[in-house]
Amino acid sequence: MPEIFQNLALGFSVAMTPANLGFALVGCLVGTLIGVLPGIGPVATVAMLLPLTFYLEPTSGLIMLAGIFYGAQYGGSTTAILVNLPGETSSVVTCIDGHQMAKQGRAGAALATAALGSFFAGCVSTLLIALFSPPLAKVGQSFGAPEYFSLMALGLIAAVVLAHGSVMKAVAMVILGLLLGLVGTDGNTGGQRFTFGLVTLADGIGFVPVAIGVFGVGEIIANLVRGEETRSLVQTKITRLWPTKEEFKLAWPAVVRGTSLGSILGVLPGGGAVLSSFAAYAFEKKIARDPSRFGRGAIEGVAGPESANNAGAQTSFIPMLTLGLPGNAVMALMIGALTIHGIQPGPQVMTERPTLFWGMIASMWIGNLMLVIINLPLIGIWVQLLKVPYRVLYLAILLFCAIGVYTVGNNTLDVIITAIFGVLGYVFIRLECEPAPMLLGFVLGPLMEENLRRAMRISGGDPMIFVNRPISLGLLIAAAILLVIVAVPAIRSKREEAFQES
Amino acid sequence: MSVGLDTTGPSRVPYYLRKNVIAGLMFIAVAALGLFLSRNYPVGTALRMGTGYVPRLLCWVLGGLGVLSVIQGVLVPGESVISEDASSPWRPIAFVTLSILIFAFTIETLGVVIATALLVVIGALAGRDLRPLEVALTGIVLIVLTVATFVWGLGLTIPIWPEW
Numbered sequence: 001m002p003e004i005f006q007n008l009a010l011g012f013s014v015a016m017t018p019a020n021l022g023f024a025l026v027g028c029l030v031g032t033l034i035g036v037l038p039g040i041g042p043v044a045t046v047a048m049l050l051p052l053t054f055y056l057e058p059t060s061g062l063i064m065l066a067g068i069f070y071g072a073q074y075g076g077s078t079t080a081i082l083v084n085l086p087g088e089t090s091s092v093v094t095c096i097d098g099h100q101m102a103k104q105g106r107a108g109a110a111l112a113t114a115a116l117g118s119f120f121a122g123c124v125s126t127l128l129i130a131l132f133s134p135p136l137a138k139v140g141q142s143f144g145a146p147e148y149f150s151l152m153a154l155g156l157i158a159a160v161v162l163a164h165g166s167v168m169k170a171v172a173m174v175i176l177g178l179l180l181g182l183v184g185t186d187g188n189t190g191g192q193r194f195t196f197g198l199v200t201l202a203d204g205i206g207f208v209p210v211a212i213g214v215f216g217v218g219e220i221i222a223n224l225v226r227g228e229e230t231r232s233l234v235q236t237k238i239t240r241l242w243p244t245k246e247e248f249k250l251a252w253p254a255v256v257r258g259t260s261l262g263s264i265l266g267v268l269p270g271g272g273a274v275l276s277s278f279a280a281y282a283f284e285k286k287i288a289r290d291p292s293r294f295g296r297g298a299i300e301g302v303a304g305p306e307s308a309n310n311a312g313a314q315t316s317f318i319p320m321l322t323l324g325l326p327g328n329a330v331m332a333l334m335i336g337a338l339t340i341h342g343i344q345p346g347p348q349v350m351t352e353r354p355t356l357f358w359g360m361i362a363s364m365w366i367g368n369l370m371l372v373i374i375n376l377p378l379i380g381i382w383v384q385l386l387k388v389p390y391r392v393l394y395l396a397i398l399l400f401c402a403i404g405v406y407t408v409g410n411n412t413l414d415v416i417i418t419a420i421f422g423v424l425g426y427v428f429i430r431l432e433c434e435p436a437p438m439l440l441g442f443v444l445g446p447l448m449e450e451n452l453r454r455a456m457r458i459s460g461g462d463p464m465i466f467v468n469r470p471i472s473l474g475l476l477i478a479a480a481i482l483l484v485i486v487a488v489p490a491i492r493s494k495r496e497e498a499f500q501e502s
Numbered sequence: 503m504s505v506g507l508d509t510t511g512p513s514r515v516p517y518y519l520r521k522n523v524i525a526g527l528m529f530i531a532v533a534a535l536g537l538f539l540s541r542n543y544p545v546g547t548a549l550r551m552g553t554g555y556v557p558r559l560l561c562w563v564l565g566g567l568g569v570l571s572v573i574q575g576v577l578v579p580g581e582s583v584i585s586e587d588a589s590s591p592w593r594p595i596a597f598v599t600l601s602i603l604i605f606a607f608t609i610e611t612l613g614v615v616i617a618t619a620l621l622v623v624i625g626a627l628a629g630r631d632l633r634p635l636e637v638a639l640t641g642i643v644l645i646v647l648t649v650a651t652f653v654w655g656l657g658l659t660i661p662i663w664p665e666w
Contacts, residue, residue: 055656166522168574172529172567179536179560191553194539217598224594224628391629392640398598398625399618399644402605407658415606419599426595430583431525449556461549 008130011358015366020063023056024363027064028370031071035078036382038085038390040397042072042273043329043436044219047211048397050337051404058341059356063363065337066317069330070122070364073273073313074371077114077306078382081107090273090309093281097294097301104297109243113299114306115375117255121311122368124259125266129318129361133350136322140347145454146465150475152448155325157479158269159440161486170437173428177438180205181445188453200413207336208408209417210442214435215329216401217418218425220394225426243299251303254284258304262311267318272328276312277305314364321357322347324447329436332443340408515582522575524583529568536561589630597628613661614653618645 014020034045049068053061076091081098094114101110143151160170183194184204195201243251261283262276284304285294294301317334319325324345326332338345343353350357375382405418428435459465466472517523536557543554601624608617622641626632652658 052656166571168567168571169522169525172525172564172571175560175564175567176529176532179532179557179564182557182560186553188551189544189553191543193543193553193557194536217602221591221594221598221628224598224630225589225591227589227630391626391631391633392636394629395622395625395637395640396644398601399605399621399648402602402621403609403614403618403648403652406606406609406660407652407656410659412606412610415602415609419602419606422602423595423599426591427528430591431521431528432581433525452556453551456548456551461547463548 003134004130007134007354007358008362010354011130011360011362014059014355014359015063015362020060020359020363021366023060023064024067024367025370027067028071028074028367028374031068031073032075032078032371032374032382033071033385034068035072035075036385037075037388037393038079038083038386040219041089041215042069042076043211043333044215044397045069045072046330046333047208047215048400048404050208050211050333051408053337054340054408058338058343058353059359061341062334062337062356062360063367065334066360066364067367067370070310070313070367071371071374073310074115074118074375075382077118078111078375078379079386081110081114081302082383083386090277090313091306093277093305094302096281097296097298100295100297101299101302106247106297109247109299110302111379112376113243113247113251113255113303115372117251117258117303117307118310119368119372120255121259121262121307122314122371123365125263125311125314126361126365126368128263128315129321129364130358132318133322133357133361136318137347137350140323143347143471144469145451145458146469146472147475149448149451149455150466150472150479151323151325152444152451154475154479154482155269155319155327156437156440156444157482159327160437161482165432165434167486169431169433173433173435173438174441177441177443178445178448180210180438181442182449187446187450198413200411204446205417206405206408206411206414207340207443209405209414210421211329211333211336211439212401212405213418213421214425214428214439216397217422218429218435220398220401221422221426222429223390223394247299251299254300254303255307257283258307259311261304262308263315265308266312266315267327269319269325269327272316272330273309273313274328277309280304280308310368317360317364320345321349321360324349326440326443329439332436332439335443515579517576519582519584520575520580521583522578522580523572524575526568526571526573526575529564529571531568533561533565533568536564594628597624601625601628609660611664613663613665614648615645615662616664618648 015024030049031045034040035042046065046069050065053064056064073090077094079085080091080094081102084095084099098110098114101107156174160167160174183201185202186193192202258280261280265276265279266272281301281304284300285291288294288300316327316331319327320331320334324335326335335345343349401418402415405414406412408414425435455465466476540554540557540561543557544552545554545558546552601621604624605617605621608620619641622637622644626637649662653660653662
């Protein structure tokens with residue numbers, strides 16, 4: 001137990017340096033800024049700002065990225081409540097009751113509930129990360145190549161099962177991502193793969209161009225095709241910021257429930273903020289004494305999902321930090337950022353770079369505190385931002401995508417690749433093929449191949465090694481069970497229901 | 503996320519327009535391209551995997567999934583790729599892509615000011631209502647911001663103006 005306090009003390013000593021406090025603040029501000037704006041999600045935000053953090057040292061860079069990530073979560077709920085437009089997918093359900101509350105003149109209460117609920121969830125999940133990461137990393141350290149391969153297979157399958165949309169297409173997207181990850185020089189044999197003879201492709205397709213192309217540029221095209229949405233900004237002045245006593249009584253148990261649900265779902269691969277908030281809303285509605293209040297401004301409908309999405313967003317760091325396993329697209333970006341900084345993600349990060357590991361965890365709590373302070377008093381400024389029309393906004397996003405990609409390696413081919421993946425990203429959206437599993441596959445592809453090869457060398461080419469090792473077998477059985485579960489019609493319909501709550 | 507049913511109903515959608523069919527064809531095409539490109543890569547054995555082992559394996563799986571997706575799309579009525587409430591995608595696709603490509607080709611030769619201006623102007627053509635004055639203003643603001651953050655702030659070695 002005291003070890004935890006030692007670790008956290010180390011973390012806070014890193015996170016509290018003026019420079020890192022500054023980077024956390026900048027991250028939170030920029031994240032909120034972009035999160036407030038509809039039409040650009042946290043994945044695109046993090047991808048777009050990724051290049052900026054390469055100029056920082058790794059710890060500061062990750063602190064800023066994490067700040068951007070949960071800043072975007074917070075900002076998304078503001079838009080959901082005030083404009084009835086989810087700034088992010090994870091705040092889709094917040095629109096339902098949050099905007100109703102705003103229409104009834106209770107916008108202040110809804111915003112305060114969202115912010116305070118998120119803060120509570122942030123505190124709890126930061127503690128959970130600190131508690132559970134060391135034992136998990138220890139388990140990870142005992143893993144050999146076969147276990148790692150099976151773990152990644154489980155991670156990818158779980159990501160597919162828990163993502164929404166067709167499972168078969170999601171599996172195909174994972175494979176597509178794995179294939180894209182193989183482009184470049186084969187590390188073992190030195191052979192060139194899919195490089196078209198281009199020297200710049202010998203190092204593989206950059207991670208940043210793919211992410212920015214698919215999630216940034218692809219989204220822009222989709223938004224332009226869809227056309228400008230009508231925004232109904234609630235014009236009434238936000239007078240009282242604090243919930244009434246009755247509202248508070250209803251809200252706090254929902255916050256606790258949302259936090260628990262989100263913390264658990266966040267750890268699962270494929271989980272994270274989106275799944276957590278949808279599940280929490282469905283849960284609140286189910287256990288409410290009078291479910292008909294939902295959709296008409298029930299405060300639990302804001303408190304539950306908002307706490308859950310923040311808890312889920314944060315606990316999804318656990319498998320990423322301890323095992324190097326990204327559970328969702330944002331975590332895949334984090335892994336990419338680590339790799340670009342020259343840090344091999346995995347259980348050794350905690351022991352080899354304790355300042356980075358614990359500094360980042362401590363900065364999460366600090367970031368959450370900053371966000372409450374940023375959000376509540378500054379709400380007026382964020383609302384003003386919503387007046388910027390999309391036809392101006394997308395030009396700025398487009399420019400930022402292009403120049404961001406260019407600055408990563410001063411390489412114009414990267415910019416061209418971004419354009420190609422932008423079109424692909426739009427095609428994926430149009431065909432309802434989820435791009436997130438592709439990004440996971442892209443990041444994990446080379447690692448999986450490496451571990452597969454190592455495992456085969458250990459076993460002398462016998463694939464039974466994956467079944468003969470108990471941990472590996474357990475992971476594979478879990479993956480198989482997951483696949484069977486989605487195939488069962490009753491569960492499948494339940495899964496679709498969870499994603500269509502509204 | 504909920505799917506709005508159009509009046510014609512998904513069963514009336516010809517199978518070649520269904521999303522699952524087209525997605526399946528896309529996967530098959532990628533797999534075929536991958537298999538073609540990797541036709542000369544040494545495959546090796548499971549013990550000593552060659553350059554082509556994993557890529558070819560993945561291509562076969564991807565192709566298989568593509569076939570399954572096409573079959574499912576043909577058998578089970580699904581949504582059409584053409585939706586009535588969205589406008590034609592070609593204009594945004596063409597101009598967004600073009601603006602990025604031109605940026606890529608001009609940034610090193612013509613400098614960040616001209617490259618940014620071109621990106622903004624061509625990018626603006628992707629939208630539906632074009633307001634020249636607004637675009638010009640946006641362009642100027644963005645150029646100033648870009649030069650300030652990236653060249654002066656981060657100290658990148660991008661030329662600001664063309665080098666004669």
